[in-house]
Every structure is written in C-alpha cells, then in structure tokens.
Amino acid sequence: MVKRYLLGNEAIAHACIEAGIDFASGYPGTPSSEVVDTLRAQKEREFYIEWSVNEKVAFENALAASWCGLRSMVTMKHVGLNVAADPLMTSAYTGAKGGFVVLSADDPYAHSSQNEQDTRRYAHFAKIPCMVPASVQEAHDMMKDAFALSEAVGLPVLYRPTTRICHSKGDVDLGDVSEEHRTGAFEKDPTQYVVVPAHTRVLHKRLNEKQPAVRKAVHALGYNTAEVRGKAAVVACGIAASYVREVLPADVSFMKIGCFPVDPAWMEEFVRAHETVLIVEEGAPIVEERLRQLSCGVKVFGQMDGIVPKEGEFSPAVVADAMVQAGILAASPVPAPAAPAAGLPPRPPILCAGCPHRSVFYAIKRAFPDGIYPSDIGCYTLGLQLGTVDTTICMGASVTVGSGIAHSGEERPVVATIGDSTFLHTGIQGLINAVYNNAEITLVILDNRITAMTGHQPNPCTGETAMGEATVPVSLEALCRACGVQFVETVDPYDFTATLQVLKEAKARPGVKVVIAKQACVITAKRAKVRRGRYVVDPEVCTACGACLRFGCPAIGRDENDKAVINELCNGCGVCADLCPTGAIGKEGRR
Amino acid sequence: MNSSFDVLIVGIGGQGTILASNIIGEACLIEETPIKGVETHGMAQRGGSVESHVRIGGEFGPLIVPGGADLMIALDLLEAVRYRHYLKKGARILVNDHTVVPTSVHTQGLEMPGRDALVADLADFDLTMVDAAGLATEAGNLIVQNVVMLGAAAPSFPLKPESLEEAVRRSVPPKTLDLNLRAFALGREAGLKKE
Numbered sequence: 049m050v051k052r053y054l055l056g057n058e059a060i061a062h063a064c065i066e067a068g069i070d071f072a073s074g075y076p077g078t079p080s081s082e083v084v085d086t087l088r089a090q091k092e093r094e095f096y097i098e099w100s101v102n103e104k105v106a107f108e109n110a111l112a113a114s115w116c117g118l119r120s121m122v123t124m125k126h127v128g129l130n131v132a133a134d135p136l137m138t139s140a141y142t143g144a145k146g147g148f149v150v151l152s153a154d155d156p157y158a159h160s161s162q163n164e165q166d167t168r169r170y171a172h173f174a175k176i177p178c179m180v181p182a183s184v185q186e187a188h189d190m191m192k193d194a195f196a197l198s199e200a201v202g203l204p205v206l207y208r209p210t211t212r213i214c215h216s217k218g219d220v221d222l223g224d225v226s227e228e229h230r231t232g233a234f235e236k237d238p239t240q241y242v243v244v245p246a247h248t249r250v251l252h253k254r255l256n257e258k259q260p261a262v263r264k265a266v267h268a269l270g271y272n273t274a275e276v277r278g279k280a281a282v283v284a285c286g287i288a289a290s291y292v293r294e295v296l297p298a299d300v301s302f303m304k305i306g307c308f309p310v311d312p313a314w315m316e317e318f319v320r321a322h323e324t325v326l327i328v329e330e331g332a333p334i335v336e337e338r339l340r341q342l343s344c345g346v347k348v349f350g351q352m353d354g355i356v357p358k359e360g361e362f363s364p365a366v367v368a369d370a371m372v373q374a375g376i377l378a379a380s381p382v383p384a385p386a387a388p389a390a391g392l393p394p395r396p397p398i399l400c401a402g403c404p405h406r407s408v409f410y411a412i413k414r415a416f417p418d419g420i421y422p423s424d425i426g427c428y429t430l431g432l433q434l435g436t437v438d439t440t441i442c443m444g445a446s447v448t449v450g451s452g453i454a455h456s457g458e459e460r461p462v463v464a465t466i467g468d469s470t471f472l473h474t475g476i477q478g479l480i481n482a483v484y485n486n487a488e489i490t491l492v493i494l495d496n497r498i499t500a501m502t503g504h505q506p507n508p509c510t511g512e513t514a515m516g517e518a519t520v521p522v523s524l525e526a527l528c529r530a531c532g533v534q535f536v537e538t539v540d541p542y543d544f545t546a547t548l549q550v551l552k553e554a555k556a557r558p559g560v561k562v563v564i565a566k567q568a569c570v571i572t573a574k575r576a577k578v579r580r581g582r583y584v585v586d587p588e589v590c591t592a593c594g595a596c597l598r599f600g601c602p603a604i605g606r607d608e609n610d611k612a613v614i615n616e617l618c619n620g621c622g623v624c625a626d627l628c629p630t631g632a633i634g635k636e637g638r639r
Numbered sequence: 640m641n642s643s644f645d646v647l648i649v650g651i652g653g654q655g656t657i658l659a660s661n662i663i664g665e666a667c668l669i670e671e672t673p674i675k676g677v678e679t680h681g682m683a684q685r686g687g688s689v690e691s692h693v694r695i696g697g698e699f700g701p702l703i704v705p706g707g708a709d710l711m712i713a714l715d716l717l718e719a720v721r722y723r724h725y726l727k728k729g730a731r732i733l734v735n736d737h738t739v740v741p742t743s744v745h746t747q748g749l750e751m752p753g754r755d756a757l758v759a760d761l762a763d764f765d766l767t768m769v770d771a772a773g774l775a776t777e778a779g780n781l782i783v784q785n786v787v788m789l790g791a792a793a794p795s796f797p798l799k800p801e802s803l804e805e806a807v808r809r810s811v812p813p814k815t816l817d818l819n820l821r822a823f824a825l826g827r828e829a830g831l832k833k834e
Contacts, residue, residue, distance in 0.1 A: 053664030053674060078680060183700075184675070216677040216701035217660065219668060290700035365704045385705035386724040389760055392717060393749040395651065395741040397687030433746065571685075597745040602686050605740050615739075616781075 050222050056184045056213045057082035059220045060151070063191035065090070068226030069121060070146070071113035072097045073106040075473065076502035077125030078160040079214035080153035084123050085503060088514045094229050099505045099514045102443070102473040103128035107135045107150070111204070114148035115241065116232030119195050123151040126167050127442060131474070133170065136204070140174040141251035142241055143202040146230065147195030151207045153214050156330040157361035162425070162442060164359055166331030171206040171308055175255055177266050178206040178308040182289040184218035186271070186306065192223070193269055201262050203255075210330060212287045212361070263309050271306030274318045280376045281322045283339065284367075285329040291367040292328055295381055305335050316342040323347060326355070326374040330362050349374040399430050401603035402580075402619025404541040404567035405494050409436040410599060410623075411544060412463050412492065415551035419463045422450040424475070426467035427501040428494050434600055436465070444474030451478065451487035461555060462489040468524065469499040469507040476527065483532040483560045490554045490561045493524055496569040504572055528562045535561040542567055544626040570619050580620025582636045585612045589632035596624045596633065643675075643697035644797045645707055649690045649722045650714030651739055652679070655785030656691040658810065659712065662789060663693050665806035666798050677701035686742070688718055695797060711764075712792050714771070714785060715739060717752070720760045732764045733792045733830065735771040735784060767791065767830065774825040783822035786811075790826025800827060 054062070061083050064072065072095060074084045088097050096113075100106035103124040110122035124132060129152040136150065152170070155161040171178030179194055181187035187209055198205040239247050266272075281301035284292045289304045296302060303318055319325055319342055327336040327350035336350040349355040349370070356370045364382055371377040399406045409431040412419065423429060423437040424446035431437045439449050450464035466475045471493050482489060499505040506512045511521035528536045535557050539547045547565065554561035568578075585596075590611040596604050603618040612632070614624070625633040646663065648656045660676055667674035675697035679689040692703045708726045713719030716738040726732065736754075744751045752760075758768070769791045771784040778787065786807060793800045804823060811819040 051668060053661065053668055082680075212677055212701060215680045216675065217664060218675045218701070219664070219673055287700060291702070294699035363702050363704060364700065382704050383706035383727070388724045389720045391750075391752075392721055393741045393744045393747075393751055395686075395688040395718070395721075395743065397652065397685070398742055400685050594745075600742055600746045602739075602742045605745065 051219050052222060053217060054184065054220050055082060055217050056187050056209060056215065058086045059184050059188040059222075060191045060209070061086035062222050063188045064121060065225050066223045067147070067192045067195040068119055068228045069195075070095050070118035070230050070232070071110060071120035072123070073100050073109045074123035074151075075100055075103045075106050075128055076499050076505045077128050077153070078502055079155060079211040080123050080125045080151060081502040081505065082214070083151060084514065085505065088516070093515075097514045099499070099507065101508060103132040104135060107132035107139075111135060111139050111144075111148060113232060114144045114146045114204075115142070116146070116234045118146040118230050118232045120146060121149045121151060124153075125161065126152055126154045126165050127162060128152070129167055129170055131443070136170060137174050138243055139204050140176050140255055141243060141248060144198050144204050145202070146232075147198040148204045149191070149194045149198060149207050150204050151209070154208055154210045154331060156210055159211050162440065164331065166334065167206060167208040168308060168334045169332055171208075172334065175259065176203045176206060177201065177262055178208055179271070180208050180286040180306055180308070181213050182286055182304065182306060184213065184216055185220050187213050188220050188222070190271065190306065197265060197269065200265050201258060203258070203262065210287055259309070263311050266307045266309060267311045267314065269307055272304065272310060272314070274301070274303040274314075276301045276318070276321050279322055280324040281318070281326070282371065282376065283325060283327045283335060285335050288328045288330055288362050288367065291362055291364045294364045295368040295371065295377070297377065300376055308334070310335070310338060312338065312342060315339060319343050319346050324349070324374060324376065326350065326370060326376055328356055328362065328367055328370060396433070397430060398433065398600070398602055399427065400570050400619070401601050401617040402570040402621040403427070404496060404565065404570065404621070405431060406434065406599065406601065407541040407544055407621065407623045408492060408494060408547060408565040409434045409465070410627075411541070411548045411551055412436050412465070414548055415555055416461050416463050416490075419461045420453055420458065422446045422453065422462065422464045424466040424470045426470050426494075428465055428467055431465065443470050444478055447475050447478030447482055447489075447491055450489045450491070451482040451485070454488045455485070463492060464489055465492045465494055468493060468495040468497065468509040471524070472508055472522065476531070479528065479533070479560070479562075480531050487560055488558065490551070490563065493562060493564045495524060495564050495566040497566075498569050498572050500569045500571065504569070524564050528564075533560050533562045535559075536564070537562075538564040538566050540567055541565045542621050542623060544623050570621070574619065580622070582618040582620055583614055583622060583625055583633055584636045585614055586632045586634065587611050589630055591630055591632070593629065596628055599624055599627055643694040644709050645703040646693040646695065646710045646712065646796075647690060647703060647708045647722060647725050648693065648712045648714070649688070649718040650785075651718065652685040652687045652689045654714045655782075656689055656714065659785045659789050660691040660693050662786075662803065662806045662810045663695070663796075663798075665809050666802040667695055669802045669805055670798055672696055672798070673698055675699070675701040688721060690722060710792065710795055712788050714788060716754065716757050717741070720757050723761060723764070726764060728763070730764055731767075731795050732761060733767050733769055733788060733795075734761065735788055736768040737772055769826070769829050771826070774829060775822055778822040778825055779818045783815075783819055786819045786822040787826035787829075790823040791830035793823070793827050794830050
C-alpha cells in the first residue's frame with residue numbers, strides 16, 4: 049500500500065486499475081474528464097480506452113464489452129447521462145456480465161454546467177445500484193467495489209461523484225495494480241440481449257425480482273452507516289457527510305448514506321430511535337423522500353420544508369446553518385464571514401490570448417451586425433462576452449435552435465456557432481435536419497481540432513486516438529457536403545479579412561451555409577512548439593482609439609498614456625494588427 | 640471546529656496554483672500529516688480568477704469556510720482582495736506585488752483600483768508584499784513566481800521548510816529542478832526578512 053496526494057478523479061482512475069479494468073470509454077465533461085485522462089496517461093496499459101463521439105456511443109461500447117465478460121467503465125457528466133439515458137434504461141434489463149460501472153459526475157452549483165440535475169434519480173429510475181462517495185479515499189475504495197458489486201448483482205452500477213469529490217485532493221491509500229486481465233468473448237443469448245417485447249416482459253420481471261438481493265448486496269458493502277448517540281440525528285449523503293462531520297456535536301446521531309438502494313427496514317429502525325432527524329443531501333431530496341415515508345411521528349427536516357437548500361452547493365457553513373434551524377445546534381460553530389470586497393472588476397474565464405474563436409466571433413459581429421446567434425457547449429460559449437452568444441441549451445442545440453428560430457418567421461439572419469467535437473457529438477443530426485427542411489441559417493463550425501474546454505481530449509477531427517495512435521481524421525467539409533449543404537467554405541480565422549469576406553458571401557446566399565473556421569487551439573499549438581512571435585504597438589502611431597481593446601484579448605491593455613500595449617501573454621495570432629485602423633500594431637522586430 | 644491549518648492559494652488560471660498546492664500536499668505526505676484540498680478546474684479557467692483550498696491536518700471535507708483560513712498565498716494583488724473574506728482576523732497573507740489588469744476593465748470600461756488602494760484593503764491582516772516577478776527573474780525565469788511565493792510562505796506553514804523543499808524536488812519537472820529550487824530559496828529569504 050502506498051499513500052499519495054491525488055485528485056479525486058486520479059484516485060478513481062487508480063482504483064479502476066486496481067480492479068483490473070479492461071475497457072474504458074467516455075465523452076469528456078467537467079468534472080468527470082480526468083478519470084479517462086489519467087487512465088490514458090498510464091505508460092503501461094493493458095486495457096482498451098477511447099474517447100467516444102458522445103455519451104450514448106460511449107455507453108453502448110462499454111456495455112457490449114461488459115456483455116463479453118470484460119470489466120468496463122463509461123464516464124460522463126450528469127448532462128451527458130441524458131444523452132446516454134436511452135441505453136441506460138434498457139441495460140438494466142439486459143444486465144451486465146463483466147463489472148460495468150457508469151460514472152456520471154454531478155455538478156452542484158453548476159460550476160461548469162448548464163443545470164444541476166441529480167444522477168441518483170437515474171439509478172432509481174433504471175432500478176440499478178448507485179454509489180455516492182463522501183471523500184477522495186472513499187471515492188477510491190468505492191470504485192473498486194463497484195466492479196465487484198456489478199458482477200455480483202449482474203447489473204450496471206451508477207457511480208456518482210460530485211465536483212467537490214472529482215476536483216478535491218487528499219492523501220489516499222492506494223492498493224496494488226491488478227495483474228488480471230480478460231479477453232472478451234460474446235456468448236449469444238437472444239433472450240437476454242434482444243429486447244423484443246416478448247423478451248423484455250420477462251427481463252423486466254427478472255429485474256424487479258433482483259431488487260431484494262440488490263438491496264442486500266448494497267447494504268453488505270458497509271458504506272451505509274449509522275450511529276445512535278442521542279435523540280436528534282443528522283442523515284447525510286455524499287460530500288455533505290464530510291461537511292456534517294466537521295460541525296457535528298458528540299451527542300447527535302449520524303447516518304451516512306453512500307449506496308443506493310437503501311434498506312428501508314434498517315433506515316426505519318434508525319429514524320424511529322429519534323425525535324428529530326435532519327437530512328442533508330446535495331441535489332434532489334432522494335434520501336429525504338424515502339425517509340419521510342418511514343418517519344411516522346418523528347420530526348423530519350430537509351429540503352422539502354426549506355431548511356436545507358434545494359439548489360447550489362453545500363459547505364460546512366450551510367450545513368451548520370441547517371442544523372441551527374432544525375434545533376440540533378444552538379449556534380453555528382462556523383465564524384461569521386466578513387463581507388467580500390465590493391466593486392472589484394470581475395475576472396471571469398475568458399478566451400485565451402490568440403484563441404482563434406475570438407477572431408471568428410468578431411468577424412461574425414461585423415458581417416451580421418443584426419444577427420441572432422445560437423451557440424453551443426464548449427470554450428466558445430465564452431463568446432458571450434463578445435455579444436455573439438444568444439442561446440445555449442445543450443450539446444448540439446445551436447443548429448436546431450437556429451433552424452427553429454429561422455422557421456419561426458424571424459427576419460434577422462441566424463448565425464449558429466458550434467465546436468468540432470460538439471458538431472460530431474450531436475450537431476450533425478441538426479444539420480441534416482436543417483438542410484432537409486430548407487432552414488435559412490449560417491452555421492460556423494469552430495474547428496480547433498480538439499475538445500479544448502475539458503482539457504484537450506482528442507476527437508475524430510484530431511487524427512489521434514485516446515491511446516495515442518494516429519488515425520484517420522474526419523473531413524468536416526465532406527461530411528457537411530454529404531448532408532446536402534451547397535455552400536461549405538473553410539477559412540483560417542487568423543486571416544481576419546478573408547474570414548470576414550467568406551461570412552459576407554455566406555450571408556448573401558440562401559439556405560443552409562457552413563463556414564468551417566479551422567485553426568488549432570492556441571494551447572495545443574503552443575504545446576506542439578508552434579512559435580508565431582509576438583506583436584507590438586508603436587506608441588508613436590497609436591491614437592489610443594481603443595479598437596484593439598474592444599477585441600477583448602487578454603494580451604492587450606493600456607499604458608499610462610492610454611495607448612495600447614501588448615503584454616507577454618501574446619501568442620502572435622496577429623488579428624489585432626488587422627483590426628488596428630492606424631496600422632500601429634506589427635510583428636515584433638519587423639519595424 | 641476544524642483542527643486543520645487552512646491555506647488559500649488564489650490567482651489567475653495559468654499562474655500555477657495547482658502546482659503550488661501539489662507541493663504542499665507532497666510535503667504533508669513526507670511529514671505524514673493528513674491533507675485535504677480542492678481546486679478550480681475546467682471551463683477554460685486560463686485567465687479567470689482561481690482558488691485552491693488546502694487543509695493541512697484536515698480530516699473532514701476539502702472546503703475552507705469563509706472566515707476560517709489561517710494563511711493566504713496570492714499570486715495577484717487584485718485576487719488577494721477578492722478572496723480576503725476567507726481569512727481569519729489578522730491572518731497571515733503573502734501577496735505578489737503585481738496585478739494583471741482584468742480584460743473586463745478594458746472591454747466594459749470598469750474602474751481598476753490602484754495598487755495603494757488594494758494594499759490598503761488588506762491592512763487588517765499580517766501582510767507581506769513579495770516582488771515575485773523580480774525574484775523569479777533572478778532565479779532564472781518569470782514562470783516560477785508560484786514557487787517564489789510558496790518559498791516566501793514557507794516559514795508560516797506548520798511544516799518544516801526542508802519538507803517543502805523536498806516536495807519541490809518531487810513535484811517539478813526534472814529539467815526545471817534547479818530553477819525551482821533557486822526560486823524557492825529566494826522566496827524563503829524574502830519571507831524570513833519580514834518575520
């Protein structure tokens with residue numbers, strides 16, 4: 049055993065290796081991405097690994113591997129599970145053979161997400177077990193047990209960490225790497241794997257019959273614990289359990305739920321031993337709903353009466369406050385916070401200096417000053433700050449929302465933006481639909497050759513697999529033409545003038561137009577040692593007009609005389625030189 | 640409440656808060672002290688405001704409550720002020736004497752507080768300003784400002800400076816080891832002077 053200081057996701061990945069994982073697939077999504085990234089960074093690897101085009105594809109790949117007897121895992125974030133929900137529901141019927149773990153990371157407070165849904169609901173919906181770690185060490189230990197549990201009950205196991213598990217760090221005890229590896233073999237059994245109605249009716253009954261054994265197996269793991277110490281109790285799930293323990297008085301009982309489904313008899317016995325019970329869980333009131341059914345006469349506090357927040361993320365302070373309101377603590381032991389400093393200029397995440405997306409957005413604004421701008425999920429959502437992102441719903445929705453608006457009688461031009469990875473994820477279906485139904489939109493594919501936002505995972509545009517092998521990159525041009533798009537043009541966004549020109553041409557044409565703005569992500573380019581040299585401002589020529597500053601590049605600021613100045617962040621894209629009306633900006637050393 | 644020594648590292652995405660927290664974590668492993676922490680990831684945080692919580696001796700959750708931090712290391716002066724409410728009264732705070740002007744100042748025409756106003760906002764704390772850029776340049780490269788700041792904070796940690804130094808050895812790329820050790824030593828000197 050060795051102790052290391054690891055990120056939650058790194059500890060989870062190591063547990064997979066300890067469990068002898070054979071197959072891992074996923075689609076990147078914060079906070080889940082580092083699990084597969086850690087696995088693929090292993091120098092010696094005896095398992096298959098892939099970044100798939102979307103979560104449904106990743107799920108079905110891993111499910112098939114499990115059917116072949118392999119220990120498999122699929123990873124995604126909570127909203128990604130919506131995309132994979134279709135196979136998830138039926139996979140509970142077909143069951144798993146090799147241990148099959150579905151990691152879906154939730155994001156309370158939506159640190160980097162479009163909603164705060166609770167993955168535990170899906171486990172209940174699909175009638176499969178769900179594991180919810182409360183600390184980095186537990187995240188590690190539980191993942192190892194998840195594979196064995198899946199094999200023991202013959203079902204997929206949902207594994208639900210949250211942002212503060214995935215991205216927290218701790219000293220973790222690691223076990224030995226497993227030497228055992230399997231070779232998959234598919235055993236034909238249509239009654240199990242072909243869900244025609246006649247088979248499905250049997251499979252559903254069998255799934256229901258499994259439930260008592262599932263509850264028993266889950267309880268036997270020992271992640272659900274209870275200690276009676278007084279007449280008041282706190283029940284907590286996930287990371288909230290860690291916050292509770294930090295502020296819990298010695299005479300208050302504590303129940304911690306780590307795995308679902310919970311044994312109702314066990315829970316009932318605990319609840320009935322108390323006068324007051326407070327339930328603290330981030331997300332949906334799942335434990336609470338169950339507990340209230342069993343609480344007859346006991347005073348129960350939780351989300352449903354407004355004592356515990358129904359949204360956002362908890363902390364020791366939030367938990368202590370709920371305990372005070374429930375009469376469990378006389379006063380909060382957490383210090384009253386000082387007011388944060390007011391009036392500071394915000395520093396939100398921004399597109400990097402030299403990011404090719406910035407230039408495209410700037411050109412879109414010029415070419416379509418009265419445009420409507422549906423956008424999508426990726427770094428480029430930060431185009432919001434440039435005023436060129438009007439809608440963002442979910443992966444792929446820029447194209448569909450765009451065509452919906454265009455078909456609604458809106459006269460203004462619609463310009464949708466989508467990244468390469470997102471386009472391949474679920475954008476392409478929208479494009480097929482838009483072309484076929486004669487929508488009137490311009491689609492700009494922001495093709496930076498990588499899935500940048502989540503940490504630079506390869507996608508089918510990259511030309512390299514997750515294993516690091518060279519492969520055939522998809523041709524976006526050919527793909528769009530095959531969808532029936534007549535106007536498909538590829539531009540280099542660093543050539544601002546040409547980009548603007550092509551966008552204007554697109555504007556003049558009818559139907560669906562696609563402009564592919566192709567330029568490698570500035571970070572990957574930097575890592576690949578592309579050096580473009582820096583740009584500088586000639587203070588003699590600069591009139592302090594501010595045109596370059598409106599571009600919003602973090603490399604451009606003002607000096608003490610209000611003239612533009614380019615700092616060390618400059619990556620040499622040179623677009624500011626194109627934008628400067630007086631020609632004051634040029635490449636360093638050229639003047 | 641907590642028995643841990645809580646450190647908040649703040650800065651701008653890309654400045655190296657994660658490496659700094661990794662070094663502290665490694666030092667805790669060396670001293671067999673429990674450690675928990677949490678950090679900002681994802682959503683193109685480069686250029687955004689970032690925070691890293693580190694709880695030395697921590698046995699519970701990774702989050703530091705506002706008003707509970709014992710020490711702050713700020714890689715940017717403006718970010719120090721943004722997160723100061725996390726600190727205990729009179730807590731120790733080490734600040735890089737420099738600020739990167741947020742792009743929002745230029746694009747939205749917001750007012751940027753001057754250096755003196757920002758420093759005045761930190762007057763209630765045990766403040767040490769560090770010329771991290773100057774010391775990093777002296778060490779050999781501007782990019783090691785994070786390790787300079789860590790060195791400056793070293794005397795304030797409940798960890799032996801030797802453990803931190805060994806942790807630097809274990810955490811940085813081998814090619815940059817000498818550079819980082821020089822940065823750590825220069826930072827430590829600067830921190831000690833103000834003790």
